[in-house]
Amino acid sequence: MLELELNGQRYSKAHHASGLMAQLEGRSRKSIDFKHCNISAVMLQLGYPYIRGYKPLANYQGLLFDVVEDRLRGNRSVDQAVEAAVGRPAAEVSIPAMDIVWVDPPPAAKRPAETWRPTFRHLVRDYLAQEARNRSLGQAGELFVAEFEARRLDAAGKKSLAARVEHVAASMGDGLGFDVLSFDLDGRERLIEVKTTSFGELTPFFVSRNELARSEADRDQYHLYRVFDFRDQPRLFGLQGAISEQCSLDPVSYLARVA
Template sequence: MADGERNEDWTAKELDLIVADYFAMLNAEIRRASYDKTQHRKALMGQIDRSNGSIEFKHHNISAVLQLLDLPWINGYKPRAHFQKSIVDAVERYILKHPAAQRPEALAQVFSERPHLFVEPPPQLEPKKDHPEFVQRLVRKFNPADRDFLNRQLGYNGEEMVFKFEQQRLKQMDRSDLARKVRWISQEDGDGAGYDILSFDQKGSERFLEVKTTVGSQTAPFYLTRNELSFSKERPREFRICRLYDFSKIPKMFELAPPLDEFVHLEPLSFEASFK
């Protein structure tokens, strides 16, 4: 987008500087370190000769790009869409040069106290949105579902949080006997059961919990295996997906109960090729 005062498009160098500065602030926020947005903008004004308002507007645009990638964005810089391809290219250059930007949870301090989780309502299912091809290409390149699925440590940390949450939940219901029976199936028996955590409700009925964790937003996409989907159909009363999100800042959670296609769009992504 052209700058309103200079009436000139931002150069690649200017965009690279502002994106790098944005991530410096974002990383400080994730580490829970103090920083001053105003001072950052003043420093940038001395480097790139842009107005305070112009720089601030670009910060909002960067937030919008990160929102599309389901990565955290800076509090106070609410995403503003209608950005040009140049800002998408600048974010792409930064992530390629700094791969750790896709793992913001690694910057977060270890939680001094386990966050208090509670089960929120799931988000409403909405129609899929169309985006320009250059945006779709960026999302394909840095696929949020791929990113979270391949992040083994993130998955482990999310499962651990739900495991401990279930134990605590049962203790608070005066069911310490059941709390002791909660099992971390994926760690004790390995993957393949179709769920990660075996827990119970207050009456002692089983709960089969599949944990999906993301550093992204409430509506970040995730992968569901054929085995997990099949198990959800076999045991719909007991099966739940525990969706942890915003994990690099303040983890939150909601549950999805079968039939899952009432809550999410389910699309096959691969096919098994066999000879017999």
């Protein structure tokens, strides 16, 4: 199903589940959907996106991890589909309706980080990191947020503030620790860092040391906007304040110097 989804082909989760129920006697549709959510968590741990609609549930058995890893190993067609998806150039997207675009943050966004243990697995991909390096996707997401903010302020009767919304990552550089300068309705500056993905809302994202520091220094004004499902039905949610207080942070790499 993931391969079909990434290739833009239609499929039916219900039809797929019915087939599994026929093969797995005694399994309900709910239990099958639950297992797919477990698989989504495994996929993320291995560096892959997950199937839209199956939100990751991490309380899975080790055997499931091994089975999923084994199925993915050597499955070149899935790898090719993901590689194409994360590297595909993104076009600018217009906002259909404000009330459809803005959603509440997912509850799992504030879960405590799990204790990390080394696995030394052969199959670990960095597809999510590759997507994060897709500059056209990142820029398209930033422009999307800039338009959203201008329309939000304009709809509230703050036309002068709407006109001052600025894509500062483009006009001033990307070292500010945020991407879009906007405003609250009272005129207070809103510093917005934008993180964009073509995948689901629970897809992990990467933050820099500079972004973390800016969110700490200006926590009352700092907002992280997570844009997701960007290519199909773009939506976003916001997290206000220090990133370290809003998200579970997992150090995945280090800058090393000879001691």
